[in-house]
Amino acid sequence: MAAVGLRTLLTGGRRINPLKVSTIPACSVSCNFIFSTNTSQRWYAKEAHSRERMHVNIGTIGHVDHGKTTLTAAITKYLSEKGGAKFYSYDQIDKAPEEKARGITINATSVGYETDHRHFSHVDCPGHEDYIKNMIIGTSSMDAAILVVAATDGTMPQTREHLLLAKQIGVQNLVVYINKADAADEEMIELVEMEIREVLDKYGFNGDETPIVIGSALCALEDKEPKIGSESIEKLVEALDNVPCPDRDLSSPPVFPIDTVHSIAGRGTVITGCLKQGTLKKGDALEISGFGKSMKTTVTSMEMFHKILDRVEAGDQAGLLIKNLKREDLRRGMVAVKSGTFKPTRGIVATIFMLSKKEVTGRAVPLVSGKDVSILFKTWSVNTRCPADDESEDGAAKMVMPGEQGSMKMVLRVPMMIMKGDRFTIRMGKSTVGTGMVTDVYDVAVADDLFVKKKAKRA
Ligand SMILES: Nc1nc2c(ncn2[C@@H]2O[C@H](COP(=O)(O)OP(=O)(O)OP(=O)(O)O)[C@@H](O)[C@H]2O)c(=O)[nH]1
Numbered sequence: 001m002a003a004v005g006l007r008t009l010l011t012g013g014r015r016i017n018p019l020k021v022s023t024i025p026a027c028s029v030s031c032n033f034i035f036s037t038n039t040s041q042r043w044y045a046k047e048a049h050s051r052e053r054m055h056v057n058i059g060t061i062g063h064v065d066h067g068k069t070t071l072t073a074a075i076t077k078y079l080s081e082k083g084g085a086k087f088y089s090y091d092q093i094d095k096a097p098e099e100k101a102r103g104i105t106i107n108a109t110s111v112g113y114e115t116d117h118r119h120f121s122h123v124d125c126p127g128h129e130d131y132i133k134n135m136i137i138g139t140s141s142m143d144a145a146i147l148v149v150a151a152t153d154g155t156m157p158q159t160r161e162h163l164l165l166a167k168q169i170g171v172q173n174l175v176v177y178i179n180k181a182d183a184a185d186e187e188m189i190e191l192v193e194m195e196i197r198e199v200l201d202k203y204g205f206n207g208d209e210t211p212i213v214i215g216s217a218l219c220a221l222e223d224k225e226p227k228i229g230s231e232s233i234e235k236l237v238e239a240l241d242n243v244p245c246p247d248r249d250l251s252s253p254p255v256f257p258i259d260t261v262h263s264i265a266g267r268g269t270v271i272t273g274c275l276k277q278g279t280l281k282k283g284d285a286l287e288i289s290g291f292g293k294s295m296k297t298t299v300t301s302m303e304m305f306h307k308i309l310d311r312v313e314a315g316d317q318a319g320l321l322i323k324n325l326k327r328e329d330l331r332r333g334m335v336a337v338k339s340g341t342f343k344p345t346r347g348i349v350a351t352i353f354m355l356s357k358k359e360v361t362g363r364a365v366p367l368v369s370g371k372d373v374s375i376l377f378k379t380w381s382v383n384t385r386c387p388a389d390d391e392s393e394d395g396a397a398k399m400v401m402p403g404e405q406g407s408m409k410m411v412l413r414v415p416m417m418i419m420k421g422d423r424f425t426i427r428m429g430k431s432t433v434g435t436g437m438v439t440d441v442y443d444v445a446v447a448d449d450l451f452v453k454k455k456a457k458r459a
């Protein structure tokens with residue numbers, strides 16, 4: 001995700017025209033980042049980022065209209081009064097004209113704030129079923145998520161779908177915020193809490209241990225009923241300060257999946273994202289691959305949340321200024337690695353789990369070998385063929401039935417940077433129909449071979 005304050009990094013102390021800072025959404029799905037545009041001081045700020053507070057990536061997920069954006073605004077309001085955030089109003093978070101017109105979130109938007117103990121990057125995800133791809137992108141680097149459930153509705157289809165996807169993406173921990181407590185009676189809230197704990201267990205989270213905070217984001221935002229308003233946000237922030245976070249892998253070679261690409265007039269190209277593993281420093285030689293392309297570059301400077309970094313560590317949401325590549329050369333879904341450490345591939349072996357009808361809202365369809373499907377990794381999707389397993393021996397088509405699990409070979413249309421353990425979602429139309437985890441990758445040459453073999457067979 002983007003480093004807020006990227007412009008600071010790139011202006012080198014010179015004031016530049018904000019209109020000349022352009023961002024390209026790298027695919028049809030998108031993620032917004034809020035930049036500091038009007039605090040001229042920040043344009044010149046060259047302070048070093050302090051690692052005194054642990055950096056944690058979180059965000060809001062949950063069913064449409066349950067109050068995720070209102071809660072995001074309420075958290076920044078509460079923390080701005082404590083000096084740990086800039087207040088972002090509801091309209092500053094959902095600011096696209098279509099979002100304003102429809103009153104829903106479409107793009108995942110990132111804001112940054114601090115508590116006494118932690119430094120947070122918070123992504124507010126859309127809940128509407130049409131924008132699940134944007135939710136997946138928003139959730140892709142979260143260490144923990146805030147699941148928002150309206151007390152007036154209880155858990156709804158996208159509450160469950162988001163839980164399933166968050167688990168599959170690798171989000172280990174949750175904090176639940178039961179919202180709209182101003183509009184529901186106590187009995188109803190109690191029932192909703194019981195239901196949530198059951199649903200959490202069902203989707204592999206710990207229903208008993210997950211903190212649940214009850215409140216009203218709207219009351220907090222409008223300074224009404226402090227008991228369910230600001231006090232609930234205080235409790236939520238306390239829960240976020242205590243949520244367990246995964247250990248950062250600082251020793252493996254760096255892997256930096258690109259979320260956005262920016263072109264800064266007079267300075268060059270910046271890629272933003274969350275460093276998945278390892279560390280990066282100025283002068284490191286990188287290889288950026290994806291969608292069949294591979295390019296070499298060097299890191300010239302790094303920034304996170306208006307602060308200069310001397311090194312990027314796993315888990316950091318950072319912006320990297322890079323040499324010799326243009327914005328047009330790059331797109332979301334490409335991955336930067338240290339030269340010579342990983343290679344892109346087209347061939348993967350994956351454990352697939354196809355959803356049954358009762359699992360979520362999805363259609364219950366099998367995945368059949370020999371069929372083309374579109375698979376969605378955290379920030380990109382590519383058409384993929386499932387060649388029949390052991391095709392050379394018996395030519396038998398293998399399939400994974402709804403509700404079942406199986407191992408399948410897959411060949412991507414273009415080489416991508418994929419690693420063992422990477423997870424993906426199989427979607428058909430508007431539905432999530434299955435999930436998968438990469439158990440092995442095989443050489444491009446072998447994958448080419450399979451591709452050719454399949455073509456020959458058809459001919
Ligand atoms: N009564 C009441 N209404 C609320 C509360 N929080 C949010 N709302 C209202 O619920 C509606 C939806 O709120 P949003 O914050 O846009 O919900 P969302 O979950 O971000 O929606 P999507 O992003 O489109 O999925 C708005 O009209 C809010 O004013 C609350 O605590 N109480």
Ligand SMILES: [Mg+2]
Pocket residue numbers: 068069070094104105124125126127
């Ligand atoms: Mg919203």
